[in-house]
Amino acid sequence: MNAAGRGLGGTSLLAWRNLSHDRARFVVTLVGVLFAVLLMGVELGLLLGFARTTSGMVDHTQADLWITPAGTTNVDIAGRLDERRRFEALAVPGVAAVDALMLQFAFWRKPDGGTESVSMIGYNLASGQGRPWNLVQGRVEDLQQDDAVIIDTLYAAKLGVAALGQTVEINNQRARVVGFTEGIRTFTQSPYVFTTHRNAQKFTFLRPDQTTYLLVRLVPGADVDTVRDALQARLGRVDVWRSADFARAAQRYWLVTTGAGSALLLAALLGLVVGIVIVGQTLYATTVDRLPEYATLRAMGAPNRYLYAVILKQAAISAVLGFAGGMLLVGLVVLGGEGSTVAVAMPAGLVGVLALLTLFMCMLGALISIRRITRIDPTSVFQ
Amino acid sequence: MSAVLSLREVGVTYGRGATAFQALHGISLDIEPGEMTLMLGPSGSGKTSLLQVMGCLLRASRGSVRLFGQDLHAGLTAEALAALRLQHIGFVFQHYNLFPTLKAWENVAVALDIKALPRAQQHAQALALLDRLGLADRAGHYPSELSGGQKQRVAIARAMAGAPRVLLADEPTAALDGKTGQGVAATLHELAHRDGVAVVVVSHDPRVEPFGDRVLHLEDGRLVDDRRPPRSSA
Ligand SMILES: Nc1ncnc2c1ncn2[C@@H]1O[C@H](COP(=O)(O)OP(=O)(O)OP(=O)(O)O)[C@@H](O)[C@H]1O
Numbered sequence: 367m368n369a370a371g372r373g374l375g376g377t378s379l380l381a382w383r384n385l386s387h388d389r390a391r392f393v394v395t396l397v398g399v400l401f402a403v404l405l406m407g408v409e410l411g412l413l414l415g416f417a418r419t420t421s422g423m424v425d426h427t428q429a430d431l432w433i434t435p436a437g438t439t440n441v442d443i444a445g446r447l448d449e450r451r452r453f454e455a456l457a458v459p460g461v462a463a464v465d466a467l468m469l470q471f472a473f474w475r476k477p478d479g480g481t482e483s484v485s486m487i488g489y490n491l492a493s494g495q496g497r498p499w500n501l502v503q504g505r506v507e508d509l510q511q512d513d514a515v516i517i518d519t520l521y522a523a524k525l526g527v528a529a530l531g532q533t534v535e536i537n538n539q540r541a542r543v544v545g546f547t548e549g550i551r552t553f554t555q556s557p558y559v560f561t562t563h564r565n566a567q568k569f570t571f572l573r574p575d576q577t578t579y580l581l582v583r584l585v586p587g588a589d590v591d592t593v594r595d596a597l598q599a600r601l602g603r604v605d606v607w608r609s610a611d612f613a614r615a616a617q618r619y620w621l622v623t624t625g626a627g628s629a630l631l632l633a634a635l636l637g638l639v640v641g642i643v644i645v646g647q648t649l650y651a652t653t654v655d656r657l658p659e660y661a662t663l664r665a666m667g668a669p670n671r672y673l674y675a676v677i678l679k680q681a682a683i684s685a686v687l688g689f690a691g692g693m694l695l696v697g698l699v700v701l702g703g704e705g706s707t708v709a710v711a712m713p714a715g716l717v718g719v720l721a722l723l724t725l726f727m728c729m730l731g732a733l734i735s736i737r738r739i740t741r742i743d744p745t746s747v748f749q
Numbered sequence: 750m751s752a753v754l755s756l757r758e759v760g761v762t763y764g765r766g767a768t769a770f771q772a773l774h775g776i777s778l779d780i781e782p783g784e785m786t787l788m789l790g791p792s793g794s795g796k797t798s799l800l801q802v803m804g805c806l807l808r809a810s811r812g813s814v815r816l817f818g819q820d821l822h823a824g825l826t827a828e829a830l831a832a833l834r835l836q837h838i839g840f841v842f843q844h845y846n847l848f849p850t851l852k853a854w855e856n857v858a859v860a861l862d863i864k865a866l867p868r869a870q871q872h873a874q875a876l877a878l879l880d881r882l883g884l885a886d887r888a889g890h891y892p893s894e895l896s897g898g899q900k901q902r903v904a905i906a907r908a909m910a911g912a913p914r915v916l917l918a919d920e921p922t923a924a925l926d927g928k929t930g931q932g933v934a935a936t937l938h939e940l941a942h943r944d945g946v947a948v949v950v951v952s953h954d955p956r957v958e959p960f961g962d963r964v965l966h967l968e969d970g971r972l973v974d975d976r977r978p979p980r981s982s983a
């Protein structure tokens with residue numbers, strides 16, 4: 367291609383020709399980068415997806431502060447609070463509203479028999495704090511009926527439910543599915559079952575004055591930490607969290623205690639290492655093959671950075687092409703995960719991180735080639 | 750005429766200690782522009798070593814070397830020597846050393862690129878250089894598609910990129926047959942006479958001899974003869 371070659375600088379031209387001249391090796395390089403990107407992308411995406419799942423309930427309320435039973439570590443497992451403590455909280459300056467939110471495990475008997483464990487979520491219909499999000503069938507107002515519940519389509523099959531209106535038993539009490547959400551996952555594998563606070567108390571045999579959490583909203587302009595400290599002092603044996611802190615605690619709890627976090631990070635790291643090794647290996651082989659040419663460049667008077675540029679551009683070309691292919695596959699995995707209970711999250715930020723990791727990986731792979739070039743002897747061209 | 754290269758009492762020793770070997774002894778000579786200097790001598794006499802000293806590729810162990818008045822002292826870094834080569838010197842090798850993945854004109858363009866010629870001008874200048882060496886119709890060919898003589902002329906075009914004032918060639922005709930070798934020698938001679946380049950050619954090819962304006966003889970690392978034959982062809 368004369369026209370294309372005319373526009374390329376010498377280093378880009380040499381880099382591209384060096385790579386494309388040995389197709390088989392170039393393909394190996396690209397496949398290596400591609401799999402590294404796939405591995406890193408899927409593992410980090412899973413990690414982020416799990417993190418989002420574990421804190422989903424917290425992230426989808428509009429509370430500024432959460433009051434939880436003392437010693438609570440995550441949103442899915444908690445003891446009980448006396449609901450009347452609401453009024454103590456309301457008396458603290460800066461507090462605008464306090465809503466009870468219930469979360470308790472319960473047993474779900476499928477229409478055709480068989481039992482599953484579920485997480486009952488009881489929320490205050492009027493305030494909407496803790497209401498199901500992404501509702502795709504039915505209306506939240508239908509929860510006013512005293513046997514009504516809403517579940518997620520992702521777990522409908524697991525819970526033996528095929529359509530709206532089907533009846534099941536929760537803790538041996540009749541319940542009816544009046545709505546479906548889409549994409550509300552649980553990390554505990556006990557699906558969330560949404561209903562009103564009153565219904566949830568009835569299903570889980572809680573006393574009418576008991577709840578799990580109190581969600582606090584502040585008056586505009588109030589200082590979150592000041593109110594938090596005041597609530598803590600006033601209410602005593604409870605924990606008071608900023609919402610973001612509680613979300614992070616839940617993420618840390620599940621990802622650390624289950625080992626899922628380190629397993630995923632380790633796999634991502636493995637992808638990075640495999641990528642560095644493959645790129646380093648193939649790039650080095652190409653460099654060694656072309657040592658006489660690098661010696662010629664050096665004899666001609668090319669500065670070291672000219673030689674480095676050729677190698678770094680080879681690494682960059684491999685990074686860009688391998689990343690494009692890898693992200694295509696990651697995209698397919700993300701699409702595939704959408705209909706499952708395990709989500710691979712891939713926000714733009716993570717795509718950016720993956721791009722940087724890929725570039726880092728390829729540049730590191732180029733390093734041994736650069737070390738070799740540094741020791742090149744230009745007089746070898748005379749032998 | 751002021752000397753392009755000035756060597757005084759230059760010695761080169763390879764290795765050190767018991768294995769040290771002195772390849773050049775007390776070489777003093779001036780290389781002038783506008784003429785073709787031939788360097789002759791038996792194998793192992795130090796011709797390539799001397800050429801490398803002249804080309805800023807090898808540091809003299811003793812004595813002084815001046816390139817356009819600049820002292821190539823021992824303190825110069827490898828990067829500084831490379832910069833001097835880039836600015837002043839073109840090399841032609843026995844085995845051409847073309848970049849096999851680049852077309853003829855691209856081989857020349859890379860030399861221009863290292864010299865930081867703007868990208869837009871590289872193509873036209875590379876073609877002009879190839880045209881001068883009678884290779885205009887071969888510009889788009891890869892080295893593997895060229896004959897030995899054509900390859901060596903592409904290499905000369907590459908060495909002349911950026912118009913260096915010194916051209917150093919080590920056995921440029923050794924791999925070429927009679928007529929082709931003669932043609933390459935004539936081309937080098939013409940570069941000295943038409944462009945005023947200081948051309949130094951190492952050779953033991955008798956076909957090259959008639960083109961030498963000046964003939965140096967090396968033996969065992971010593972300069973034993975330095976003359977300008979009257980039959981110098983023009
Ligand atoms: N890098 C080196 N290390 C050690 N000894 C060397 C090295 N390069 C050359 N020599 C020695 O220095 C002497 C001169 O070598 P040089 O290559 O300069 O000779 P030459 O005249 O070019 O020979 P030829 O005609 O065979 O090319 C030889 O004895 C050679 O073995």
Ligand SMILES: [Mg+2]
Binds near residue numbers: 919
């Ligand atoms: Mg030699």
